[in-house]
Amino acid sequence: MKRRRYPKQIKSKSKQSMNSYQTQLNTTKQPFFEELDQNIKFIKDSFFNADDVEFRTFTFNEKKCAILYLSTLVNKEVMNEFVIKPLQDAQSGNIAETINTAQVDHSYDLMKIVRGMIEGQCAIFTEGNEYAYLVNVFLTKFRNISEPTNEYVIRGSHEGFIESLQTNIYLLRKRIENPNLFMKYVTIGKTTNTKIAIMYIKDLADPQLVKTIEDRLNYIDTDAIQTPGYIEEFIEDYPLSPFPQVLNTERPDRATANLMEGRIVLLMEGSPTVIVLPITFFSFYQSPDDYNSRWLVGTFLRAIRLASFLIAIGLPAIYIALVSFNLEVIPVELVFSVKNSLEFIPFPPLLEAFIMQLTLELLKEASVRLPSPISQTIGIVGGLVVGTAVVQANLISNVMLIVVAITAVASFVVPSNEMTTTVRILGFPLMIMASLFGFVGIVFGLMILLMHMCKLEPFGHPYFAPFAPFHLQDFKDTVIRLPRWLMNTRPLDAKPQHLRQEWPSRGWKKDEE
Template sequence: MSFFKNTPKQNITLNENDKQLTNDLKKNIEMIHEYLCQTEDLMFKKMSFNKMGCTILFLDSMVKKDILQSSVIGPILEKKSGEIQNVVKTTELKFSSNISEVGASLLEGYCTILIENDAIAKSVVVGEIAERSIEEPANERNILSSHDGFVENLSTNILLLRRRIKSPQLKVKFFTLGKITNTKVSMVFIDKLANKKILEEVERRITFIDVDHLLSIGDIEEFIEDNPHSPFPQMLTTERPDRGASYLTEGKIILIVDGSPRILIVPITFFAFYQSPDDYNSRWVLGSFFRIIRFFSLMISISLPAIYIAIISFHSEVLPIGILYSVRVSLEYVPFSPLVEAIVMQIILELLKEASIRLPTPIAQTLGIVGGLIIGTAVVEANLVSNSMIVVIGLTAISSFVAPVNQMGTSARLLGFPVMIAASLFGFFGIVLILMVLVMHLCKLESFGTHYFSPLAPFKLEDLKDTFVRLPTWKLKTRPTDSQPVYKQQQRHTRGWKK
C-alpha cells in the first residue's frame, strides 16, 4: 500500500464572501443576520455598555437562558462599564472580526456581544445541550467489565477516555467535516506510541472527505475504509470506553464523531472482533475457553447449513444409519430442496430479527415467541420445512449472535448464503472452495497498511499469545505488532515477588 500519493482537496465553504465586522453596530447585526439566512430564532438583547450601544445576539434554541442571564446580561447591566472580559463570567471567551467565525460561534451555543465603534465581536459560551445519561450499551453488555458507555456528546466521550488514560501523551486532534452540517470529528491517540505513518494516513484520508453532510460514524467509516466491497468490517466500532482505552494503549487510533455514541478504532485485525472485555476480567483459562467458543461459533454460522445441504444432497454416507433414517423420514414429504429450505428459513430469521429490533420491547418479546414456536411448528406440520432444518438454522442463528461485535455476526450470516449455494452444487468440495476463497481474501485484506489477518498472515508467533487463546496477563509483556506501535514492551516486572 502506498502512502501520501495524493494531496487533499481544499475545502470550499458555502459562504465565499468572507466579510469583516465594521465599527457600525447596526451594519454588523445585519451582516450576521444575513449570514444566518435571516433565521427567526436569532435573538437580540439591546443595552448600554461604556455609554455606547451594545447588542447581545444568540440563537434561542442553542443557549441556556439562566446561564445567559447570570453570566452575561446580569453582569453587564450591573457594572455598565469596564473591559468586557473582566465583566462577563465565563470560562471561554472568543474575539473575532470575521463574520463566518462569529456565525460559527453562534451555531455552537455561544452568545455574541457587539459594541458600537468596535469591530471586534466577543463570543461567550452559554450553551448547554441536554444529553443522554452515561449507561451501559444495550448491544455490548458484559458481566465483569465496566458498565458505562459512550453518548452522543463529543466532549463527554473524550472525558470517558481521559478518565481511564490519565497521561499527558493522550492527544486529541479535531477536524470539521460537512459543508452544511460542520460536524466535528476528533482523532484520539497516544502521541509517543501510535505509529506516525498510520497517523498521517488516517489524517490524509479524513482531509479528502469533501461532502455536504456527515452525521454518523458509519459515513466516515465508508469514506476511509480500504476495501468497501469486502464483506468484513475493516474498522471496529464500539460504544464501550474500556475497550477504546485498551486499544489506545496498544498504539491504535480512535475516531469520534460528534452526535454518534459509537467510535471507530483503526487499524484493526480480524481476530479483534472476537475478543471481549470480559476475557481480560476473568481468569485466563475461562477467557481462553469462551474465546475458542466464539471462533467455533463463527465456523458454525458460516458453514453449518452448507454442511447439512452437502450431506443430504451428496454425502449421506457420512451419517450413522440411525441419524440418516430420521433425516430421510423428516424430508419425505417436503417438496423443496435443502437449499431452498435453508434460504427461506434464513430469510425468515432475518425478518424476525429486523422486526424485533424496530418494535417496542413488549411486542418484540411476543414476536420472538410467535416466530419461534408458532411459525416454526406450523411450517414443519405443513411439510414445508423439515425438523432437522429447523434445528440447523436455530443453531446457526444462535452461533452468529455469539460474536461480541454485531457487525461480524451479521457478516458471518451473509457469508453463509454463497457457501450454501456452493454446497448444493458441489457438496463438500464447494464448501472447501468457498472457504479457501474467503481465507485468501482475508490474507490479502488490509486496514490502513496493517495486515487484516495478522498474526496468521503474515505469521507472527509472538502475537498468538492473545489471539485464539489468552495467556495469563503477566505473560503479555509486549504489545500486538499489528498496529506497529513505537514501543512494543508494555510490561516489565510483574510476578517478580515470587523470586
C-alpha cells in the same frame, strides 16, 4: 436523507448562492461594519432572519452594546448569570474581564462570529468596535451516560459513549490520564460542519498510520456526515469486501484497550459509536468480559466464539452437502432419523435453508425496530408458532430447523454487530457452493474466503494477523487469552512504536520466597 436534499430545494438561482454561501461561511472573512445596527443586520441576514436569532441591547461604558445569540442553542440561565448580570452590574470596564466565564474570545471577522453562534456561543457587539466578543454559553442537553444496549458485558464498566463528543472525549481522557493521549478536531461536512475527533496515543500509534488516516479524512468532500458509517465508507480500503474493516464500539473500555495497543479512535459529534482502526479479524471476537474473568474461562470463551464463526458460516453448508451429496458420511445411527425428517419435504435442501435463513432475518429485522412488548410477540409468533407449524406441515424438516437455529445462535455470539451480519451473509454463497459441488464446493468456498482474508490489509495493516502473517507470540490475546502477566508485548498488527507493555509484575513471588 431529507436534509441532504435541502440545498436542492432552493431553486436554481439560490442553489448557486447557497453553495457559495457554504464556502463563504467556512473560508471567507467579513470585516465589521461601522454601525452596530449594520452588524446586527448582517448577522440576522446570515441566519436568514431565523426566529431563534435573538438579541438584547444594553449600555456599557456608555456605549450601545448588543448581545446576539441563538436562543435554542444557548443556556439562558448561564448567560443571564455570568454574562449579562456582571455587565450590567459593572456598567463600565473591560468586557472580557467583566464576564465570569472561562473562555472569552474576540474576533474581527463577522463570519467567525456567525460560526461561533452556530456552535452555541453568544456574541457581544459594542458600538464603534470593529470586533465582537464570543462567549461560550452553550446548552448541554444530552442523555446520561448509560450502558450501551448492544454491547452488554457481565462484569466490567457499565459506561457507554453518548451523543456528546465532549463527554466521549472525557470518558477516554478519564481512562488514560496521560498527556500522551493526543486528540485533534477535524470538521467534515460542508453543510453539517460535523466535528470529528481523532484520538491516539502519541508515542504508541504508528505515525505512518496517523498520517494515512488524516490524509483520508481530509479527502472527504461531502455535504453531510450523519453517522460514523459515512466516515467508514469514505476511508476504508476495500469497499467490496464483506468484512468490516473498522471496529465500531460504544464501550469506552474497549476503545481504551485499543488505544493502548496503538490503534486510532475516531469520535464523532452526535454519535455514541466510535470507530477504532486499524483492526484485525480477531478484534471482533474480543470482549472486555474476557479480561474480567479468569484467563482459563476467557480462553474457553474465545475458543467458543471462534468456533461459532466456523459454525455460523459452515454448518448449513455442511448439512446441505451431507444430505444432498454424501449421505454415506452420516453415521448409520443418524442417517435414518435424518432421512425420516426429510422424507416428506417438498423442497431441495438449499431452498429449505434459504427459506429458513430468510425467515430468521425477517424475524430479526422485524423485532429490532419494534418496542419490546411487541417484539416479544414476534418472538413467540416467529419462533414458536412458525417453527412448530412449519415442521408439522412437512414444509421444513426439523433437522434443518435445528441447523438454522444453531447457526443463528452461533452468529450472535460475536461481540460485534457488524461481524454478526457479515458472518451470516457469508453463509449463503457457501450454501450455494455446497449445493453445487458438495464438500468440494465448501472447500473451495472456504479457501477463497481465506485467501480474501489473507489479502486484506486495511490501512496497510494485515487483517488476518496473527495467522497471516503468522506471529505465534500474538496468539496470546487472539485465539486464546493468556494471563495478563504473560502478555508482555502488544500485538504487532497495529505496528505500535514500542512493543513492551508489561514488565515482571509478579516479581513479588521472588520476594516472598
